[in-house]
Amino acid sequence: MTLLDFARGPALYAATLIMVCGLVWRLTGVALLPFRRDLAASGPNAKGRVSGALWQVVSRSFPRRSFLGRTMVTVTIGYAMHIGLAVILLGGAPHILLVTQATGLDWPALPKGIVAIASGVTLVSLLLVILRRLTHPVLRLLSNVDDYLSILLTLIPVLTGILLAEETLLPYETLLTWHILSVEALMIWLPFGKLAHVVFVFAGRAALGARQARKGALQ
Amino acid sequence: MSQKDTLGQELSRRGISRRALLKFAAAAATSLALPPSFAPAIAEELSKARRQSLIWLSFQDCTGCLEALTRSEAPGIERLIFDFVSLDYQETLMAAAGTAAEDVLKAVAQENRGNYLLAVDGSVPVADNGVYSMIGGRSPMAILSELAEGAAAVLAIGTCAAYGGIPKAAPNPTGAAGIGALVGGKPVVNIPGCPPIPEVLTGVLVNFLTFGKLPDLDAQGRPLAYFGTTIHDQCYRRPYYDQGKFAKSFDDAGARQGWCLFELGCKGPTTHNACASLKWNGGTSFPIQSGHGCLGCSEPDFWDKGSFYTSLSGGEGPPWGAVAGAAAGGVAIGGAAAFAARRARASVERQLAQEWKAQEDEA
Numbered sequence: 001m002t003l004l005d006f007a008r009g010p011a012l013y014a015a016t017l018i019m020v021c022g023l024v025w026r027l028t029g030v031a032l033l034p035f036r037r038d039l040a041a042s043g044p045n046a047k048g049r050v051s052g053a054l055w056q057v058v059s060r061s062f063p064r065r066s067f068l069g070r071t072m073v074t075v076t077i078g079y080a081m082h083i084g085l086a087v088i089l090l091g092g093a094p095h096i097l098l099v100t101q102a103t104g105l106d107w108p109a110l111p112k113g114i115v116a117i118a119s120g121v122t123l124v125s126l127l128l129v130i131l132r133r134l135t136h137p138v139l140r141l142l143s144n145v146d147d148y149l150s151i152l153l154t155l156i157p158v159l160t161g162i163l164l165a166e167e168t169l170l171p172y173e174t175l176l177t178w179h180i181l182s183v184e185a186l187m188i189w190l191p192f193g194k195l196a197h198v199v200f201v202f203a204g205r206a207a208l209g210a211r212q213a214r215k216g217a218l219q
Numbered sequence: 220m221s222q223k224d225t226l227g228q229e230l231s232r233r234g235i236s237r238r239a240l241l242k243f244a245a246a247a248a249t250s251l252a253l254p255p256s257f258a259p260a261i262a263e264e265l266s267k268a269r270r271q272s273l274i275w276l277s278f279q280d281c282t283g284c285l286e287a288l289t290r291s292e293a294p295g296i297e298r299l300i301f302d303f304v305s306l307d308y309q310e311t312l313m314a315a316a317g318t319a320a321e322d323v324l325k326a327v328a329q330e331n332r333g334n335y336l337l338a339v340d341g342s343v344p345v346a347d348n349g350v351y352s353m354i355g356g357r358s359p360m361a362i363l364s365e366l367a368e369g370a371a372a373v374l375a376i377g378t379c380a381a382y383g384g385i386p387k388a389a390p391n392p393t394g395a396a397g398i399g400a401l402v403g404g405k406p407v408v409n410i411p412g413c414p415p416i417p418e419v420l421t422g423v424l425v426n427f428l429t430f431g432k433l434p435d436l437d438a439q440g441r442p443l444a445y446f447g448t449t450i451h452d453q454c455y456r457r458p459y460y461d462q463g464k465f466a467k468s469f470d471d472a473g474a475r476q477g478w479c480l481f482e483l484g485c486k487g488p489t490t491h492n493a494c495a496s497l498k499w500n501g502g503t504s505f506p507i508q509s510g511h512g513c514l515g516c517s518e519p520d521f522w523d524k525g526s527f528y529t530s531l532s533g534g535e536g537p538p539w540g541a542v543a544g545a546a547a548g549g550v551a552i553g554g555a556a557a558f559a560a561r562r563a564r565a566s567v568e569r570q571l572a573q574e575w576k577a578q579e580d581e582a
């Protein structure tokens with residue numbers, strides 16, 4: 001069995017199983033945690049829990065105006081990276097093919113050039129993110145292994161993917177192998193570190209929004 | 220044609236002009252990735268070359284390689300080079316059989332010791348002392364070691380001889396192995412393919428007749444000049460690949476317009492061979508041109524690399540039962556963690572309640 005066969009076979013299965021198990025584990029773990037009973041009386045501005053949850057999910061996606069000056073760069077880089085990733089994942093022909101072969105779902109791919117631009121933007125954003133973390137005096141002290149590992153594990157698949165799509169530097173087979181293996185590393189780490197925000201980010205906002213709405217603390 | 224004849228004499232006997240030989244030499248130089256200035260020297264050396272003794276052994280094979288090589292319609296000098304080589308022993312082609320054939324083999328090997336080329340098609344069974352393919356009561360391994368010993372160089376012809384091929388496919392009951400893995404101390408060239416391209420064998424022979432040595436090889440022991448690039452690198456459908464235009468089935472509109480066959484399982488991107496440039500049947504066509512993806516036949520273990528119709532980027536999908544199991548496992552672990560957290564919280568609260576009560580009582 002070559003490394004490529006390993007990457008496409010047993011490693012892919014194992015990574016998928018670990019990711020699914022880990023994500024479900026963490027979600028159930030948090031969902032079943034003992035909530036402190038909310039003893040506060042609802043405030044004068046109390047709103048419905050559901051609308052509060054939805055409101056929070058949406059409104060937190062935009063930067064607050066009062067902090068805009070300070071957060072603009074971070075927000076822009078963050079958006080560029082996330083949109084770029086979405087374009088690559090949902091628009092790249094080989095990625096769609098993978099989903100189609102596994103599930104039967106199919107949708108049209110974006111032209112290779114657009115995916116290439118998105119990949120470039122994502123890669124640069126990720127590099128800037130690392131650079132900022134390393135140089136910002138406060139952020140640097142707040143960062144731990146999880147932060148760097150999570151960024152690196154996202155960056156490597158993007159990098160190997162770009163090289164693979166352009167077929168430069170190394171033979172196609174080698175690049176394909178490392179691209180798949182690096183994605184599998186990402187899948188395995190995903191539920192356990194900060195990358196778990198893929199499932200927690202909206203769940204967390206919704207829970208918070210529901211509480212704040214009842215207390216009338218949402219604005 | 221006697222052993223002393225040169226190729227030049229043979230060519231003029233057949234009425235082939237020097238000009239034609241030069242043209243062939245130029246083509247040979249190009250296909251061997253040599254500069255065109257080498258052509259006159261190649262022509263010169265070739266016309267001086269004497270008949271080269273070639274011993275051909277067949278082990279676990281289907282004779283497809285020999286069929287492809289001997290039936291190649293290559294006209295003119297390519298064909299002649301193959302004819303010019305003195306094929307002294309080849310079980311399928313020779314008239315002699317049984318002990319008479321064995322005697323020929325012995326005599327030829329003796330007479331040309333150190334000079335003959337040893338060509339092999341088919342893999343060697345090494346399990347159970349080679350009982351799966353005994354010839355004249357001897358195991359393939361014994362015959363191979365003995366004849367490789369006296370050879371100038373060894374040509375592993377076809378994927379079975381080069382890497383074990385189809386006989387080596389899992390679970391490989393005969394312990395099939397390629398020649399390169401078994402022969403030590405001799406130059407071995409792999410000419411894989413299922414079957415190999417006839418012109419590649421001719422090219423290797425021209426190289427040997429001209430320079431007295433095997434051509435430069437890649438990491439898999441194949442002549443770099445022919446196996447240095449992938450099918451995908453030279454494929455005429457490549458522009459469609461780059462534009463993301465893929466045939467989704469063998470008879471959809473895309474397939475009819477000649478779009479890329481990647482999604483239908485083409486292994487061109489990971490296959491090193493010259494099909495896309497040399498083509499088959501005298502340059503008529505090659506598999507991708509006729510509408511089917513490359514199977515990757517010139518790569519080691521091509522038979523065990525998943526379905527021919529699964530794309531390189533895809534897979535058959537995860538086992539959904541196992542995924543559901545993993546999710547259930549996640550619920551169980553998460554539930555257990557939450558349960559433990561609840562108990563811990565409850566015990567803390569009990570303790571706090573007791574302490575408060577004690578304080579109240581004191582007061």
Ligand code: SF4
Pocket residue numbers: 450451452454455456457458460478479480481485486487488507512513
């Ligand atoms: S048909 Fe195969 S070799 Fe040709 S471009 Fe498509 S993937 Fe590459």
Ligand code: SF4
Pocket residue numbers: 412413414450490491492494505506507512513514515516517
């Ligand atoms: S196109 Fe591929 S499978 Fe077909 S003969 Fe050539 S290398 Fe082998």
